[in-house]
Amino acid sequence: MWPPVLPLEACHFSCLKNALVIDRSSCGLLYVKPNKLHYTDSTKSDINSFKEIVKAFFPKVVVTATSEQYLAIYNVVMEMVEPAAKDEKSSLQRINKLIAVSDQEDFSDISEKIESLQEEIRILRRCRDYLDLRSLLFHGSSDDVVLIDIELEKLAIQLNSLVSLLQKAKALKFNDSYELINMVLTTDQVIVHLLDDYYKAFVDIACRDTYYYTVQSPDGANYNQVFIKLIQVFDLHSGVKYPEIVSPLDRDTSCENKRPMVYVNWKMLDPVGGINIVEYKTIDIAPIKLEVDYFTAKQLFEFLR
Numbered sequence: 001m002w003p004p005v006l007p008l009e010a011c012h013f014s015c016l017k018n019a020l021v022i023d024r025s026s027c028g029l030l031y032v033k034p035n036k037l038h039y040t041d042s043t044k045s046d047i048n049s050f051k052e053i054v055k056a057f058f059p060k061v062v063v064t065a066t067s068e069q070y071l072a073i074y075n076v077v078m079e080m081v082e083p084a085a086k087d088e089k090s091s092l093q094r095i096n097k098l099i100a101v102s103d104q105e106d107f108s109d110i111s112e113k114i115e116s117l118q119e120e121i122r123i124l125r126r127c128r129d130y131l132d133l134r135s136l137l138f139h140g141s142s143d144d145v146v147l148i149d150i151e152l153e154k155l156a157i158q159l160n161s162l163v164s165l166l167q168k169a170k171a172l173k174f175n176d177s178y179e180l181i182n183m184v185l186t187t188d189q190v191i192v193h194l195l196d197d198y199y200k201a202f203v204d205i206a207c208r209d210t211y212y213y214t215v216q217s218p219d220g221a222n223y224n225q226v227f228i229k230l231i232q233v234f235d236l237h238s239g240v241k242y243p244e245i246v247s248p249l250d251r252d253t254s255c256e257n258k259r260p261m262v263y264v265n266w267k268m269l270d271p272v273g274g275i276n277i278v279e280y281k282t283i284d285i286a287p288i289k290l291e292v293d294y295f296t297a298k299q300l301f302e303f304l305r
Contacts (some may be wrong), residue, residue, distance in 0.1 A: 021065045021073065028057040051180045056188035066195045067303045110162055115160045124148050124155070141203055186211035202299060203245070204234045209260075220271045228262040235296050242291035249287035261286045 030054040065073070085153035128148045135145070192205040209229035216222045248261055266281035292300075 014032065021069055022061065022063055026059055037186040051182050054181070054183045056185050058185075060189045060191075061187050062191045062193070064193040064195060064201070066197070066199065069195075110166065114159065114162050114166075117155050117162070120151060121155050121159070124152050126238060128152070179218040181214075183214050183216070185213075196299070196301075197304075202236050204236060206232045206234070220276075221267075221269055223267045224265065226262065226264040227260055229260045231261050235293065237293070237296060240293045240296065242293055245290065245292045245296070246288050249289050259284070259286050261288065 014136050021083070030053070032051075034052060081245065128145055177216070187210055188208065190207040190210055194203040194205070196202050207228050207230065209227075211225075211227050213225040213227075214222060215224075230246065231246060232248075235243050235245050249290040263284040264282065265305075267279040269277040269279050271277065
């Protein structure tokens with residue numbers, strides 16, 4: 001069932017202690033959504049005016065989960081993301097088909113239609129405001145207001161489709177993208193506790209100064225960056241020979257401008273026939289020291305499997 005619903009007693013008496021994955025994490029969120037009905041008369045498409053910006057800042061994130069819980073989190077996230085992406089891509093394909101049979105130099109008829117729709121929306125909104133005031137003063141019925149709201153939704157869908165058509169035509173003419181989504185996720189510290197089947201931590205992963213940056217376009221193309229300044233992995237088993245599994249080879253941390261331990265960036269082109277195309281991918285890993293006991297390595301393999 002989604003969204004999940006928990007009874008009050010389950011939260012109050014902490015009977016879900018072993019199911020708690022992330023607890024008491026502060027977060028800052030910045031979301032900028034552009035006006036998709038905005039259309040400029042300039043000779044070149046303004047990419048920045050169509051960017052949807054999402055920035056999330058976490059001072060510290062502590063994740064505690066078993067192998068099954070990590071799998072559940074992954075499945076929930078993918079289920080939430082994939083349907084929206086498919087719907088957006090389907091809408092874009094319909095617009096592309098309309099563009100293919102349209103004259104990209106002459107949109108005078110569409111311009112007149114947009115102005116007509118805008119005027120109809122303004123008139124209906126004034127009528128709705130008048131009916132709202134009248135029903136408030138005389139305690140009348142609001143059935144007419146509901147009918148006007150339905151008609152406004154229909155006109156808004158038509159208006160969005162026509163403006164998307166103009167934006168796409170202009171983007172194709174100047175070889176620009178549009179409706180980009182710019183997302184940045186950053187955190188100062190990430191601590192991951194890997195739990196065994198008995199809910200006991202056996203490996204800790206600590207990361208410092210990390211961020212994930214991505215630019216997504218509705219046609220499926222995207223650019224991504226992953227940055228991790230420092231990463232360390234600790235073996236929590238007692239009496240192990242190598243208590244620190246992963247650590248930087250250079251222990252001198254006085255220089256803050258040294259290269260990050262992990263830096264990955266890649267660019268994906270538009271999928272062709274459902275096949276993802278990677279234009280390039282760069283993986284830069286600083287010198288690290290890797291030491292692990294056989295028992296811990298086997299346990300990690302079982303956890304990831």
